[in-house]
Amino acid sequence: MPTKPRVCVIYTGGTIGMLPAADGYRPARGLSERIAKEIPRLFDAAMPGIELLDFDELIDSANARPRHWNAIAQTVVQRYDDFDGFVILHGTDTMAYTASALSFMLRGLDKAVILTGSQIPLCEIRNDARDNLIASVIIAAGREIPEVCVCFGRHLLRGNRTVKVNASGLDAFDSPNCLPLGDIGASVRIHRERLQARSNESLSLQPLGANVVTTLRLFPGISAEATRNALAEPVRGAVLECYGAGTGPDEDDALMTVLTEASQRGVAIVATTQCLAGSVALDTYAAGSALAGAGVVGGRDMTTEAALSKLRYLFDTGLDAAAVREQVIRNLRGELTDIA
Numbered sequence: 001m002p003t004k005p006r007v008c009v010i011y012t013g014g015t016i017g018m019l020p021a022a023d024g025y026r027p028a029r030g031l032s033e034r035i036a037k038e039i040p041r042l043f044d045a046a047m048p049g050i051e052l053l054d055f056d057e058l059i060d061s062a063n064a065r066p067r068h069w070n071a072i073a074q075t076v077v078q079r080y081d082d083f084d085g086f087v088i089l090h091g092t093d094t095m096a097y098t099a100s101a102l103s104f105m106l107r108g109l110d111k112a113v114i115l116t117g118s119q120i121p122l123c124e125i126r127n128d129a130r131d132n133l134i135a136s137v138i139i140a141a142g143r144e145i146p147e148v149c150v151c152f153g154r155h156l157l158r159g160n161r162t163v164k165v166n167a168s169g170l171d172a173f174d175s176p177n178c179l180p181l182g183d184i185g186a187s188v189r190i191h192r193e194r195l196q197a198r199s200n201e202s203l204s205l206q207p208l209g210a211n212v213v214t215t216l217r218l219f220p221g222i223s224a225e226a227t228r229n230a231l232a233e234p235v236r237g238a239v240l241e242c243y244g245a246g247t248g249p250d251e252d253d254a255l256m257t258v259l260t261e262a263s264q265r266g267v268a269i270v271a272t273t274q275c276l277a278g279s280v281a282l283d284t285y286a287a288g289s290a291l292a293g294a295g296v297v298g299g300r301d302m303t304t305e306a307a308l309s310k311l312r313y314l315f316d317t318g319l320d321a322a323a324v325r326e327q328v329i330r331n332l333r334g335e336l337t338d339i340a
Contacts, residue, residue, distance in 0.1 A: 005084040005141035006049040009133075010075055012068065013058040014091030016118040016129045025121060027058040031089070038122055039130050048084070048141035061091025061098070061117075066208040066312070069101045076106065076113055077205045085112040085140030087133070092117050092164060092172055095150060099159030100306040103148040103333045104313035105208065108201035112145035115159065116152055119170055128153070128170045135184050147196045147334065149181060156182030156190070160306040160335040165276070176277035177301040177337065196334045211315040213237040213308055217274065224254035231262040231269075237311035237324065238262075239304050242271045242291065246280035246298050250290030263295025266321040268314075270299040270307050270328050279337070297325050299336070306335040 011017055017031035032052040035042060042050065053075070059068065076086050090098055099115050106113065116136040118129035136151040148159035153171035161178035182190045212234045216227065218241060231238055240259075242248050249255060263269060271280050271291060279301040282288040292298070299307045307328070314324045331338050 004049050005143060006051070006082070007085050007087060007137050007140045008079050008083040009050055009052050009087045009089065009137065010072065011052065011054045011058070011089045012061075012072060012091075013055070014061050014089060014117045015121050016089050016116075016133070017058070018121045019123055027060060029054065029058065031122070034122055035133070039133065042134060042137065048137060050137060051083070059091070061094040064091070064094045064098060066101070069098055069105065070207045072098065073102055073105045073205055073207070076102075077203060080111070080203055083111075084143050085145075086114065087136045087140050088113065088115045089133070090115050090117050092119065092152075096159075096162045096164055096173070096303070096305045097309060099148050099150050099162055100303070100335070101208065101309035101313070103160040103306075103335065104310055105206050106148065106203065107206060108199045108203045109148065110146045110198055110203065112140045112142070113148045113159075114140045114145075114151045114156075115148070116150070119168060119172055135188060138188060139182065139190070142190070144190060144192065145181070145195060146198045151182075151184070154184050155180040156184065158334055160309075160333055161303065163276070163303050163305065174276075177279070178334070206313060206317060208312055209316045211236050211312055213239070213311045213315070215239040215241060215304060215308055217241040218243060218248050220249075222249070222255065224252065224258045227255060228258045228262075231258065231267055235267055236315050236321070237268045237270070239299070239307045239311065240269050240271045240291070240296060241274050241304055242280065242288075243274060245278065245284045245288065246271045246273060246282045246291065247285050247287035248291050250287040256290060256294050259291070259294035259296060268311060268321045268324040268328065269296045270302075270311065270325075271296050272299045272302055272304045272307050297329055300329065300339075302336045310335065
């Protein structure tokens, strides 16, 4: 008789477990008891075995930092052999950042690590917490997904392809450059052909350290001096959010000089697009070629969230800027589309 799968549900904070306070919703302890009361079917005999784990420090995800990513990843590694899958209850505001970071930090992952949450707290009569949580647990227990995902609303998405696209709608996330890994409706359908191949490596953790990376969004009239300040030491890597297919103000000699000097100093700069969908190709336009000439590398169809966490991860593996520039444009965890 097959063993009943077990899922570890880790509560880190976020809207799903918030309660109203004088200044607005705040993360609150006791979510396990509220889940048992509000979602008793989660513990039905037909469901996987579940263990609920509350973090000691519960946060609104607006306060998430790399140390929180480290704590989540370390918990998964410590409990890895005890469970068939993991569900991370997380706030929606930075869920895409956390999902991207975990995808790089957890090398050799062979089980599902699914982030979910809600737009409406579980404490409210009408909420999306129930369906998101039940679907995430069922999918995590399926033993068929070897990667970090976001399960929210009607879709299961690759974590490092996910962006938050709606501040209030119940379908809050999308992955514009990557088809959903699963569709959630009357039944749950997993698209196995879209999943990452299982790794032959054992699970290992690359914690994130103190390397400083940043993002910089181009806009008409951006000043060279502000850019110089944004890229000043101790910054080691930067995501440059460009226009369209990866263009910038190439006629601004001062700005191009700043980018060139930063690159020569050892700052790895990767270009992403400000557009929701599409890809960066710096050689398409002269205004993009100028960026490449300044040392910027094209991030193709990576999200800003993925590029940012990937830069930090690569520097924390001990690579220098030149090696980071080479690796950041290579597909490591399904975060960008391979060029045929």
